[in-house]
Amino acid sequence: MTAATPHPAALIALDWGTSSLRAYRMAAGGEILDTRHLPWGIMRLPTPPGDGAAPPAAASGFELAFEQACGDWLRATPGLPVIACGMVGSAQGWAEAAYLDIPVDLRAIGARLTPVDTRRGAILRIIPGLLQRQGLPNVIRGEETQVVGAVDSQADAAEDLLVGLPGTHCKWVRVRDGRIVEFDTFMTGEVYAALRAHTILGRTMADAASADDAAFEQGLGVAGSEQGRGGVLSTIFSTRALGLTGQLAPTAQPDYLSGLLIGHEVCALRALLDARGMPSRIVLCGDEALCRRYARALPRFGLATPGLAAQAAERGLWRLAVSAGLV
């Protein structure tokens, strides 16, 4: 593979989160030469073989994952710069990359990397997360890099953009004139998983063979209806009650609940934007199927049909490596 690479490698970029690690080898210009997807999120690192006498050093799991992600790439091109974003820079990560306060210029983020000396000599440079102090405090870590990538993919970066990042914790990040000025967190994905696995709602559910779009739309509709004024703590019980009364099949209940939660999220987002002013454009990035759900929800609550920014993390990692002078 290495010998056949048409362009020389210029950067190794890691998107290193809680549950997985994505590694990219990039050529000059940001072209992706190789991609690896490893299960070594920071909460499930590989266990180094021990001699049984002493526990392995705390960093050993990180070292081992790092070696598997890009050891051969570094051997093939010694001295290649390495940049990383995500929970690897959290207090539970390899090294803590202190939060930057917002508002912050997107380019300034690349100037504040935290270096980590790895056992094989390479320096891993970790991108900081962001901290919002005004009002209720809020934090992001990893999404700032996707936002950089999403903005980079827009024709006009100077506009007033809202970047949505659906997932375990859905983040909505406001970017004005190239600066991150505000963001919100909705724990929609994690709450959905907890409700399904650990409350009575999951007991009447069954897995569907494919996504049930009608049930999802039904959930969106309820969240936006008069009954939706009871809020998410109330409407979620209808998942069970509709099942008990034979109006919602067990296989339809998961997507109905998903529609309820995403509907309540987008309804609340709309209320926040009404108070703050509408962005000129909305862009989503992340898992494609999940982005499609949000893209269906936004117009139902009077928000603009969003654009989609593909490969935002890879693009952001490259862009920040450029502004850091690594490439």
Place this chain on the structure above:
Amino acid sequence: MTAATPHPAALIALDWGTSSLRAYRMAAGGEILDTRHLPWGIMRLPTPPGDGAAPPAAASGFELAFEQACGDWLRATPGLPVIACGMVGSAQGWAEAAYLDIPVDLRAIGARLTPVDTRRGAILRIIPGLLQRQGLPNVIRGEETQVVGAVDSQADAAEDLLVGLPGTHCKWVRVRDGRIVEFDTFMTGEVYAALRAHTILGRTMADAASADDAAFEQGLGVAGSEQGRGGVLSTIFSTRALGLTGQLAPTAQPDYLSGLLIGHEVCALRALLDARGMPSRIVLCGDEALCRRYARALPRFGLATPGLAAQAAERGLWRLAVSAGLV
């Protein structure tokens, strides 16, 4: 004990829910002679001793729990009527007591009991749950009996009353002129438990030696603030973010989260009541510490300071036995 009972027993009443079973022996007039609290909720029944050859019959766990709850009382007073409310009448219970549609007259509930023949010859009569079909369907089972008891404890049963029943699923039941006309369910207690045990919010929490009232009030305040417009899926993340920024101690986080959830519930309840019209009085029944939390929350969201109805289940069981002609 039996010989020393000053008044003869007139009724055995069981409050038989998902996780526990309360048994009462009552004298004429509803005076409580004895109370038992057993762990035999319908989801954790005792296991009858088997001979290993055949599995015990499905009803055996119910029979065994029933025997432990009141077998000696029935031996002492053969022919004593037995009434029960709660999940014992659900599809997963001893026998399904079909839901009654609302609106329903409180006295009519006692006319629709489901009889179960027990092995020892006594007939257990199960009170039906209630079903609300208009709008989103909704169900209660067990709370209808508490509502009967709560209304019975009011000086004027003819007024427009809102009965709140905090718990795993908090129910708010509207009673006008002695009829249950509407109710709402909020899964607040169960969501709190799931968030604490099964999401990232629990990871930074620590148990407090005693309730942290200030943290609870802080949570209520956030739910009612401008930031509360982001809704509960959003504000709950501040539990973590306030912790990360050193503004909320690990021991304060559980009660802060409790305040957020109850605050969002009561805020939504207020919105529903604004649309439906305010009740002339609000009464709470159930766990005393939890009722106190709701009693603090209601006035913060512009609702009346509630009254407290003690022993609502016992009182309701007696009242329904009377209207059923059992006593």
